[in-house]
Ligand SMILES: NC(=O)c1ccc[n+]([C@@H]2O[C@H](COP(=O)([O-])OP(=O)(O)OC[C@H]3O[C@@H](n4cnc5c(N)ncnc54)[C@H](O)[C@@H]3O)[C@@H](O)[C@H]2O)c1
């Protein structure tokens with residue numbers, strides 16, 4: 001006997017990403033806001049002025065990637081039980097990607113799943129982490145290895161929150177924007193080159209265009225069985241750099257910037273990108289003070305490190321590269337190890 005299950009989920013999984021000044025949010029159910037002391041110290045009042053609900057729990061967790069753990073999530077869940085949250089209750093993630101990933105994960109497992117809303121406050125989380133429904137925590141085995149695909153009910157992106165963001169964090173977000181432009185949209189890349197991205201009006205356009213690009217990708221491939229993997233451009237190398245440097249020397253976006261430069265060198269070697277185009281990408285990253293150099297101590301060890309990345313469990317490592325020019329992409333899992341190691345060799349001394 002065959003009993004068919006046909007889940008009627010499509011309709012309820014539609015939601016909007018609103019890019020604008022934070023509107024008044026009126027909920028007829030219990031709400032818990034998850035944030036950290038940094039974001040709360042700067043923006044708690046602004047959020048509470050706009051948030052209406054019969055009961056509001058304010059949950060703060062320590063600030064930092066090192067607290068993106070199962071323990072912190074269990075602490076959040078405890079608070080929800082104490083406040084007698086039920087399946088109708090709502091979580092709001094109020095902070096950067098760390099808060100967003102953990103809050104989404106907590107929402108996905110509390111009583112088998114309750115609603116959640118994202119209010120991202122860093123550039124990186126506004127253009128990348130809050131879009132697409134990946135949630136999770138880090139473990140001692142690696143980053144983001146426990147988690148779920150769990151879409152929010154809505155995302156509210158208010159660029160005004162970025163006014164308090166340290167410049168280094170802003171630049172790290174730009175790295176992810178550059179990633180999307182190089183992979184998908186040459187005209188957008190040119191816009192990034194020539195515009196004053198610190199100007200608030202220009203920043204809004206940059207955020208909107210990035211979100212649209214990422215949303216397009218996620219709409220085609222929510223669970224990363226195809227095109228979504230293109231968003232890993234720069235990340236295959238970047239993750240190794242983050243790991244080798246103990247997740248402390250570079251912000252994630254900074255490691256991705258170096259990773260893109262490495263990927264571009266590989267693409268240049270393979271005849272997929274001209275030196276001139278690689279130079280343009282490097283120049284744009286450098287203009288934002290992003291690192292583009294890194295000293296690889298042991299190229300062979302660096303290469304073997306790729307296998308620790310969950311995105312390359314198979315024998316063949318998948319490289320995402322520009323596919324001929326800026327604005328195009330290609331995924332290759334047939335690149336001989338020697339080709340890659342030859343690129344890494346060039347990063348063994350200051351050039
Ligand atoms: N889910 C996804 O698809 C996805 C995509 C990319 C990254 N991520 C995850 O996102 C995380 C990185 O996110 P992030 O770069 O936002 O880091 P983060 O959340 O650590 O925020 C960076 C710092 O900025 C502070 N901050 C946040 N908003 C601020 C504001 N408005 N003013 C001043 N300071 C502010 C934070 O407290 C923190 O100290 C990583 O854990 C990464 O794995 C997830």
Ligand SMILES: [Zn+2]
Pocket residue numbers: 176235252256
């Ligand atoms: Zn990233």
